[in-house]
Amino acid sequence: MRCWGGGKVKHTLAVLVENRPGVLSHVAGLFSRRGYNIESLAVGETDDPSVSRITLVVEGDAKIIEQVSKQLNKQVEVIKVNDITEEETVDRQLLLLKVNADIAVRQEIMQIVEIFRCRIVDIGRRSLIVEATGDDAKIQAIIKSLQSFGIMELVRTGRVSIVRGQK
């Protein structure tokens, strides 16, 4: 997925690292030191428990992102860096959203939830908690549709991505 804006590109980097303390802050430091904000970050063990995968989305000048990727590659605990920005990927993030839901609007909210194929995972007296997974666009759309009811709280995970097909 690519979003253009101001000559800068959003890059998705998939970084395989040793599953050890300190590695994440080390990786993050390479970005923060150059004044780059990591927009989204997801870390988890892979099929090999000694290896973690960090998926991070960062916006920046292509040349500098390339330089940071090379610096990442140099780190002893970094096993592999893939810039999957240009690849065909499946992207997902998870959203949990608590929305105002008086009896009067409850039905309407449930319809929206159905249209987007997400789920209601908790029902309070005046609120509902909605769980959704999807790519960036879908998550944005859900948030937008529920905004008018009054969002009480919203959390979302970083994006995880996987390249389609053989690679």
Add this chain to the structure above:
Amino acid sequence: MQLGAEILIESLRKENVRVIFGYPGGAALKIFDALKDAADIRTILVRHEQGAAHAANGYARASGKVGVCMATSGPGATNLVTGIATAYMDSIPIVAITGQVATSMVGTDAFQEVDITGITDPIVKHNYLVQEAGDILRIIKEAFYIAQSGRPGPVLIDIPQDVTAAMAENIDCKKVDLRGYKPNITGHIRQIKQVIELIEKAERPLICAGGGMNSARATEELLYMAENAGIPVTTTMMGRGSISQDHPLALGMLGTYGLAAANMAVQACDLFIALGMRFGDRVTGATAKFAPHAKIVHIDIDAAEIGKNMRVDVPLVGDLKVVLGQLNKRLQSKENLSWRTEIAEIKAKYRAKKMEAEAEEEISVADVIENLNKGLTNDCIVTTDVGQHQIWAAQKIKTNLPGKFISSGGLGTMGYGIPAAVGAQVACPDCNVYVITGDGSFQMGMPELGTALEQGLPLKIVLINNQTLGMVKQLQDHYCQGRYSSTEFSKSPDFHHLALAFGALSLRVAKRQELAAKMEEFVQHRGMAIMEVVVPARENVYPIVLAGSGLDEMVGT
């Protein structure tokens, strides 16, 4: 079962460590206790931990081996930081070992606790916080491998007190296995062919040798290439020693404080072959104006250097010794006669100028270096501090072999010269080791004279006293209309008595007529000697490339 501290010493022994520069403290108690019994490892007590790191650096550069320094937790560890950063910037292989508060206390702001692995993260090649005594052997093995392989650099190992005090099985570790760390050694064959083609087509090729040449110790390969293919050679400050200053193809140091001839050659060449250098801003001047007619070949062991600071036409990643060997095998012999004539003309046109003396007895720093050069033999080592004296030395001093000119290039750390010389002298006890320093830098590195005294190191220190922080004063001349702010010493200590206090022969020269004789006495002295040379404050380093200018737009040629 063995004590953690003993496992540590045994691991160091396995890496052939003979010398450790260190300073003890509570959290390192067990380590130093174990060192007491290690008769085959010389522990040199420094006077400040920064000195330990610089000494390890000087040791590494003079010997080609890994330098080791050691400190306690907290202030001991933070005192190492400038030295670690200095080694990082110049890609010098050192291993720094720090004591840490006990594992159970980590994170509690315990007495003398600092997060030294966090602090050093951006200035080490790698670091470790040891969790268990059983890991020590493997970690030491990895650390030494990482420090000296690929692009060398500092590695820090932080060991909590309880880990050095714990008993553990000393599990042998045969091989280093780091799946995320596999340096590229051999050059890619397609790119090798491209480089050959470019060299064969080029009419005005130029080689630039950087610090990587010194770490790869590939002088022979470089010489063969230069002579066989008729290519003149310039060097960065870190690359000094890759080629003899007297070689007809040698142009000397380039850069914003480089020699005019070298800079003009860069701007005239049609092929710039960068060997183990990183195109730092002190080398390139304004990057957009750098070598405007040239294709650029960049050969380096670190892929991340390629394209970082400079456009590149052909990148080639690999070990210089191997890659130059690959190239030399394929390279046809070539003369490039008209280019070499042109180079000779450039060299003749841009001869270094001396400051005009206001009085007959006035000494120019150039006089000092010239006189010192007469006393130098090929095995002599020269370290420098940072400032104008450093630049004059880098431009003119006659050291002709790798590892003989030792100066803080990337970080420009004042206070480096004396401790680096301590390390170099320990590495090469039979060489004469000279320090060229200024009155500012001397006062930063001075504590390590105590180390030199105790260890009986016959350092020869040339103290250029211009009564100022000359280099910054010069910047104030250029950029602040000569308003000198905090760059003039209105009072200085009596360097003569200071030298005596450290048991050194003390010489003081203020008249040009006396310089040669005093220099002779200085060079001949067998023990430590300090020669203070009083020079006028007004002398500046020329030529200089000011901010925003290209290398051919020098001031003061």
